[in-house]
Amino acid sequence: MRTGWLPVARVEQLPMAGSYLTMDLFGQPIVVVRGSDDQIRVMSSICLHRAANIVEGSGRRNVFTCPYHAWSYDTTGQLKRAPLMEGACEFAERDERLPQIRSEIWQGFILANLDDEAAPFAPQVKGLSDYFDAFQLEDMVLVDTLEFDSPWNWKVLVENFMEAYHHIASHSKTFEPVFHAADSRVLDSDGPWSILHMPAADQEHTDPGGLPNVPGLEPWQERDLFASVMYPHFLLAVQGSSVAWYQVLPDAVDHLTLKIHLLVPATTTQIDGFEEARNALRELVSVVHHEDISANDLVWRGLNAGATKQGRLSPLEEAIWQQNQWWLDKMTGG
Ligand code: FES
Ligand SMILES: [Fe+2]
The missing domain is CATH 2.102.10.10 (Rieske [2Fe-2S] iron-sulphur domain)
Known part of the structure; x- marks a missing residue:
């Protein structure tokens, strides 16, 4: 690290x-x-x-x-x-x-x-940069930050962030109706990064808070949700209208501070009703993250139990496998 x-x-x-x-x-x-x-x-x-x-x-x-x-x-x-x-x-x-x-x-x-x-x-994440090029991340500005004291190993958070399988249970009333777990897919990766693409169930899906989309996006880029990690733990949740940067700050094997920064195109801050739309986004992110806190609490407790063994991953969790291959290479020098 x-x-x-x-x-x-x-x-x-x-x-x-x-x-x-x-x-x-x-x-x-x-x-x-x-x-x-x-x-x-x-x-x-x-x-x-x-x-x-x-x-x-x-x-x-x-x-x-x-x-x-x-x-x-x-x-x-x-x-x-x-x-x-x-x-x-x-x-x-x-x-x-x-x-x-x-x-x-x-x-x-x-x-x-x-x-x-x-x-x-930059050269290591070129494939990811190309994929997100249309979202113009360089023109975004940080407009809000949520901070969480998080009593788990940082990898628990990253693995949770990078799979949508848990939508069916942890987020059954929030994300699952909008982004079905079964539709999610992990992109092939050619570097130290993973992207999870979560297609919207509703082809007319728009930002619930009313934030405008980045100009020039394709329809699927406007309505779908994308999670990405640049290893070890640079996390971005990308949507058509905003990005949530999950800044992971580990300070012990069993603790990290998480700052969730919300980014929008600079032009978005000028629209009528921006404050309300930003607050709606903040509220949604907070609700969903509290659901993830419950999941991460369960997992961290379980990982520390003596009888716990590695379980099988679902194909929907391929991004976890991708990152683990990278760890394996790092640890074995292979
Ligand atoms: S001036 Fe900084 S330690 Fe003395
Ligand atoms: Fe989640």
Whole structure:
């Protein structure tokens, strides 16, 4: 996982020079910041003096000053001032810069990778990018976030996200009438990603909240639902009018924080009734996710039971199999 590409933010979350946000990437505190040169960087936020974390939260500033001894850094991570350090040998502010972490921007998402040697992200997911091209993800903006404290291993959530088989039971009154489990299918994949296509049962299906579709979509793209994972756990639920980005932030083997970010085309935010439509989407996502919480609670408890063995997967769960093949390759080097 420490060698995987992980989405840390959207570019529109950092609109101006000095805009920043912070997070913990597998024990590495990071700051994602738009510099005064307009470049977005991902950096360690650990002070170069005696390792205090220099910044938390989010906001906008031109200087990051360590709360411990007031060393200050600019928005590129360059150390600008270290008070009372005159006489320290082999030390010059100009030689000191916060460690830069590998990052890449893909379709408006800022991704980070703790492995300097990792292969670039975009070429690995080209097949997925081509499939979702018409949805113009790069032109979307983040308009709402739901946050959940989730007491399971992150893989429980990913596997649940990537199959529609459970619509028949977990979502029998919400998703199943609209997206029949039996109609779902998993695309062939040529890289570290999976796509689950859930055709709408009703050929006239439209967004229940009234959000407009991305212009130029084919009818099936407007009415169907798509779940995708870029391994290990970059999750997107794509529909004609909006995208839900499930940002998975594991912090222990049995715990993660989940942020569900809702994205819509920038033009959608200008329509009459946008607030109501967005709130309707938020409510639907919340209801469905609470159904998934119940399922994930059941599974995580079961996986920790001594007599539990691996069960057979349904063909409808092929995306789980796809990702497990990738894990297997990673673990065996095959
Ligand atoms: S630890 Fe940051 S200035 Fe001392
Ligand atoms: Fe679900």
